[in-house]
Amino acid sequence: MLVAIGIVVLLVSLPRLREFALRENEEDARALVKRLAGLATREVQAAEKPSIESLLASDPTAKRQLDDVEFLDGGMRLRRHGYLFEVGNAADGTYVRAWPWEWRKTGTSAYAWTPAQDLVAHPNAEGRWSGPDAPPQLNGDPQWRDLVER
Numbered sequence: 009m010l011v012a013i014g015i016v017v018l019l020v021s022l023p024r025l026r027e028f029a030l031r032e033n034e035e036d037a038r039a040l041v042k043r044l045a046g047l048a049t050r051e052v053q054a055a056e057k058p059s060i061e062s063l064l065a066s067d068p069t070a071k072r073q074l075d076d077v078e079f080l081d082g083g084m085r086l087r088r089h090g091y092l093f094e095v096g097n098a099a100d101g102t103y104v105r106a107w108p109w110e111w112r113k114t115g116t117s118a119y120a121w122t123p124a125q126d127l128v129a130h131p132n133a134e135g136r137w138s139g140p141d142a143p144p145q146l147n148g149d150p151q152w153r154d155l156v157e158r
Contacts, residue, residue, distance in 0.1 A: 090114025111138035118144035
């Protein structure tokens with residue numbers, strides 16, 4: 009009888025724990041995009057191809073608080089809590105974007121910040137943005153939605 013109860017508890021708890029982990033990863037991604045955007049607006053304008061590693065190194069507090077990051081591509085990208093992050097320059101200015109390392113396993117939505125759009129989210133329902141070779145495109149896709157009230 010106790011084994012049956014244990015199995016039921018396990019079957020009910022595991023999906024909830026997974027959902028909790030995904031929500032936490034996504035909340036962390038949104039917060040880190042905002043933080044990187046703040047650093048980028050101060051530090052990146054002059055750099056043609058900004059390094060996210062040097063950007064974080066410019067803020068000692070961020071460096072201490074984000075000690076669990078993994079830098080990829082020579083410091084151009086960052087991986088943390090199931091999301092990839094990238095800072096870059098486009099025609100309309102600096103951008104920050106984040107997308108899941110492994111769609112549905114580490115997160116689903118994509119997030120971005122640009123000076124023109126502020127913080128936006130895309131549901132990424134089809135999972136087209138997942139992993140290091142598939143970053144989100146910040147073009148005029150109508151599914152990008154504002155996360156910051158203006």
